[in-house]
Amino acid sequence: MSTIVRFAPSPTGRLHIGNIRTAVLNYLFALKSDGRFLLRLDDTDRERSTEEFAEGIRRDLAWLGFDISWQVRQSDRIARYDAAADKLKAAGLLYPCYESEDELERRRKRQMARGAPPIYDRASLRMSAEERARLEGEGRSPYWRFRLPNTEGSDGIVPLPTLVSWNDAIRGDQTVDLGSLSDPVLIRADGSYLYTFTSVVDDIELGITHVIRGGDHLTNTGVQIALFEALGAVPPVFAHHSLLVDAQGQALSKRLGALSIEGLRETGLEPMAVLSHAALVGTSDAIEAHSDLASLAAQFSFDKISLAPGRFDVAELNQLNARLLHRTGYAPIAQRLAALGVGGGEAFWDAVRGNVETLADARAWWDIATGTISPVIEDAGLVATAATLLPAEPWDETTWGAWTNAVKQATGAKGRALFHPLRLALTGREAGPELKHLLPFIGRERALARLKSSV
RNA sequence: GGUCCCUUCGUCUAUCGGUUAGGACGCGAGAUUUUCAAUCUUGAAAGACGGGUUCGACUCCCGUAGGGACCGCCA
Numbered sequence: 001m002s003t004i005v006r007f008a009p010s011p012t013g014r015l016h017i018g019n020i021r022t023a024v025l026n027y028l029f030a031l032k033s034d035g036r037f038l039l040r041l042d043d044t045d046r047e048r049s050t051e052e053f054a055e056g057i058r059r060d061l062a063w064l065g066f067d068i069s070w071q072v073r074q075s076d077r078i079a080r081y082d083a084a085a086d087k088l089k090a091a092g093l094l095y096p097c098y099e100s101e102d103e104l105e106r107r108r109k110r111q112m113a114r115g116a117p118p119i120y121d122r123a124s125l126r127m128s129a130e131e132r133a134r135l136e137g138e139g140r141s142p143y144w145r146f147r148l149p150n151t152e153g154s155d156g157i158v159p160l161p162t163l164v165s166w167n168d169a170i171r172g173d174q175t176v177d178l179g180s181l182s183d184p185v186l187i188r189a190d191g192s193y194l195y196t197f198t199s200v201v202d203d204i205e206l207g208i209t210h211v212i213r214g215g216d217h218l219t220n221t222g223v224q225i226a227l228f229e230a231l232g233a234v235p236p237v238f239a240h241h242s243l244l245v246d247a248q249g250q251a252l253s254k255r256l257g258a259l260s261i262e263g264l265r266e267t268g269l270e271p272m273a274v275l276s277h278a279a280l281v282g283t284s285d286a287i288e289a290h291s292d293l294a295s296l297a298a299q300f301s302f303d304k305i306s307l308a309p310g311r312f313d314v315a316e317l318n319q320l321n322a323r324l325l326h327r328t329g330y331a332p333i334a335q336r337l338a339a340l341g342v343g344g345g346e347a348f349w350d351a352v353r354g355n356v357e358t359l360a361d362a363r364a365w366w367d368i369a370t371g372t373i374s375p376v377i378e379d380a381g382l383v384a385t386a387a388t389l390l391p392a393e394p395w396d397e398t399t400w401g402a403w404t405n406a407v408k409q410a411t412g413a414k415g416r417a418l419f420h421p422l423r424l425a426l427t428g429r430e431a432g433p434e435l436k437h438l439l440p441f442i443g444r445e446r447a448l449a450r451l452k453s454s455v
Numbered sequence: 456g457g458u459c460c461c462u463u464c465g466u467c468u469a470u471c472g473g474u475u476a477g478g479a480c481g482c483g484a485g486a487u488u489u490u491c492a493a494u495c496u497u498g499a500a501a502g503a504c505g506g507g508u509u510c511g512a513c514u515c516c517c518g519u520a521g522g523g524a525c526c527g528c529c530a
Contacts, residue, residue: 010530042530101528108527115456118526143528171460180458181526188528195530218459219525242461243523284468286479306468308461309523316466316480323480326493354493404489419490431492 003035005210008199010042011053014260015060017312018214018244021278024296025241025305026212027066028279031297035209037066040202041073044193049075060261064271065293072206074198081193084201084231085186088146093230094186096142097124098135120145120182122157144187146197149226150178164222169210169239169302176222184223200224204233212239239302242282245309259312268358273321282310289324322357333359342366344441351437368427369441375450376424382411383425387451393444400436425451 005026009019030037039061043049054073061068074081088094099107108118125147136142150162165175186197203211211221221238228235264274273289279296280287283304290296330337330346337349340363344351352365367373377383389406391399404422408414413421423435426447432438439447 008530012530045529048529097528099528104528112456112526117457119457145528174459177458185528190528192528194528199530214524215460216524217530220530245523280479281467284478287467288479304468306461308468311466313466319480322493401489408489414489416490421490423490429491431490433492434488435490436488 003030003033003209004038004207005030005035005212006038006040006203006206006208008040008042008213009057010045010048010195011050011057012045012048013053014056014262016259016261017264017274017278018259020060020064020261020274021241021244021281021310022212022214023061023066024064024275024279025239025300026210027293028297028300029210029212029302031293032300036070037068038206038208039066039068039071040206041071041075042195042198043073043075044195044198046192056262060265063265064261064275072202074193074202077198077202078193080205081198081201085144085193085197088186088230089144091230093147094144095125095147095183096132097145097185098127098132098140098142099124117180118182119159119180122183125157125183141189141191143185143189145183146186146223146227146230148178148181148183148223149230150181164225166221166225166235166238169212169237170241170305171215171239171307174218174221174238174240176219178222178226181219181223196220196223197227200227200231200233203236204228204231208236210237210239212241215240215242241305242307242309244281244312246312259314264317268360269317269321270324270359273317273324276324277312277317277320281312282306282308287316287320289320291324291328318357325356325359326354328353337362343370347437348441351441352433355431355433365433365438368429368432369438370443370446373428373450375426375453376428377421377453378424379413379417379421382407382413382418382421383451385410386422386425387448390444390448390451395440395444397436397440400439403439425453 007023007026009015009023015023027037029035039058041049041054041057043054058068058071085094104120107121111118124142124145148159148162150159151157152160152162154160159179161177161179163175164178165173168174184194184196186194188194202208218240221240225235261274265271272291275293276290276296277287279290279300283306285299285304330349333349334346336359340359342348342362343366348366348369349362352362355365356362386403386407389403389410391403391406404418407422408418411418419435423429423432426435426442427438442450
C-alpha cells in the first residue's frame with residue numbers, strides 16, 4: 001500500500017512556522033516513501049473559516065515549493081459526513097444532547113473548582129424519551145456526542161478506565177485513557193460537523209496511511225482511534241511531533257505575525273531556508289540550509305525527531321538564509337535579481353553574494369555601487385591624494401590593486417590606514433565585498449566624485 | 456484540579472549501563488583578504504537538582520524544580 005499523507009490546516013488564519021513544520025514533515029515523508037501529499041482544508045468551522053485565508057494558505061505553500069495539486073475541502077464533503085453520522089446514530093454510538101454552551105461551561109468550571117476532572121456526565125444519555133421529546137417540542141435542537149467505548153463492565157453510563165494504545169512512529173507506545181475523557185461533540189446544534197469527526201471520516205475515505213501532526217493532538221488520537229473502529233476502519237499510523245517554542249522557550253503564539261509565512265516571505269527569506277529550518281529544528285540532524293526538498297527528504301526519518309519541544313529562533317533562520325545565498329550561483333536567481341533591479345550580471349552577484357543576508361541586500365549593494373551614497377571621509381588628505389591617482393578607464397579587477405599601490409607609495413599609508421578610508425569614501429560602509437570586485441561597477445566618474453566629496 | 460510529555464555545551468542534538476560525552480549553529484583564535492565582511496582551519500564550551508538501584512549511571516527507578524500539551528458546540 002502506497003503512502004498517503006495529508007496536511008490539514010483550517011483556513012481561520014495564515015500559516016505560521018509551527019504549521020509549516022507539520023506540513024514539511026508530512027511532505028518529506030511522502031517524498032521519501034514515494035507517496036502522495038494531500039492538502040485538506042478543514043473549513044467546517046463556518047464562523048471562522050474564510051476563502052481569503054484558504055487562498056493565503058495555498059499561496060504560502062506554493063511559495064514554499066510544495067506540489068499542492070491534490071486538494072480537498074471539507075465543506076465540499078458534507079454528504080460523506082452525513083452518511084457516516086447516520087451510521088453511528090444507527091449503531092447507537094451518537095446521541096443527542098440538549099445542554100446549552102453556557103450550561104456546559106458553568107458545569108466545567110464547577111467541576112474544576114471541586115478539583116474534579118471536567119468531564120461531561122452523560123446527562124443527556126440518561127434522559128428519557130419523553131424528556132427528549134419535550135425539549136425538542138420546545139424547539140431545542142440537539143448537538144451530538146460520540147459515546148466513547150469506556151463502559152465495558154459498568155452500567156453503560158458510568159465510565160471506567162479504558163486504555164487505548166497505539167504505536168506512535170515518533171513517540172513509541174502511547175496510551176490514552178478513554179475513561180477520563182468527555183464524549184466528544186461531533187455535531188453542533190446547527191448541524192455542522194467538528195474536526196474530530198470529519199478528520200476521521202476523511203482519513204478513512206481518502207486512504208490516509210500516516211497522520212503526522214503536532215503533539216497537541218495526542219489525546220484526540222485516543223478518541224479518534226475509537227472513532228475509526230466505530231466506523232469499521234483500521235486506524236492509520238500516527239506520528240506526533242513536539243510543538244515549537246520560541247527563542248525564550250515560550251509557546252509559539254499564533255498571534256506573532258512576524259512568524260507567519262507571509263511575514264517571513266516579506267522579510268525576504270528564501271523558501272528553502274524556511275523549509276530547512278522547519279524540517280531540521282528539533283531533529284538530530286545538523287540545521288543547515290538544503291537547496292531542495294529532495295535532499296531534505298533523503299535524510300528524513302521519524303526516529304530523528306526529538307520529543308522535546310523544538311526551539312524556533314528567527315536569528316538562526318536569518319543565518320541559514322545568508323549561508324544559503326552565499327553558495328547560490330547566478331543562474332538560479334538571475335531572474336529575481338533582474339526583477340529587483342540589480343544589474344551587473346554574474347560578475348556583480350559573485351562580487352556581493354558573500355555579503356548578503358537576503359536577496360534584497362544585493363539591490364542595496366547595487367545602489368551603493370551605481371547610485372548615490374553618502375561617502376564618509378575619514379582621512380581627507382589620503383582620500384584627496386587617492387583621487388588624483390585614479391587610473392584612466394577601462395577598469396577591471398586589477399585596477400584596485402594598481403591604484404591602491406600608487407596611493408600607498410604616495411602617502412606611505414598601508415593596511416587598515418590605507419583601505420579603511422578608501423572603503424568608507426567609496427561605499428559609505430564599514431564592511432562589504434572586496435573592493436577589487438566592486439570598483440569596476442562604481443566606475444571612475446562616481447569614484448572620483450565620492451573621493452572629492454570632502455571639498 | 457487531573458492526565459500525559461520533556462530537561463546533555465549559549466542553541467539544536469548524539470549516546471539507547473562502561474565514551475577523552477560526539478556533531479552542527481553561534482562564540483573565541485589563527486589563516487586568507489596588503490582593511491573589513493565573506494571564506495577556510497582551529498579552540499573553549501554540557502548531563503536541572505536530590506535520592507536510590509548497580510562493580511559501574513547522562514543512560515534504569517523515585518522525588519523536587521522548570522518547561523510543554525491536553526481536559527471546547529476550536530483545529
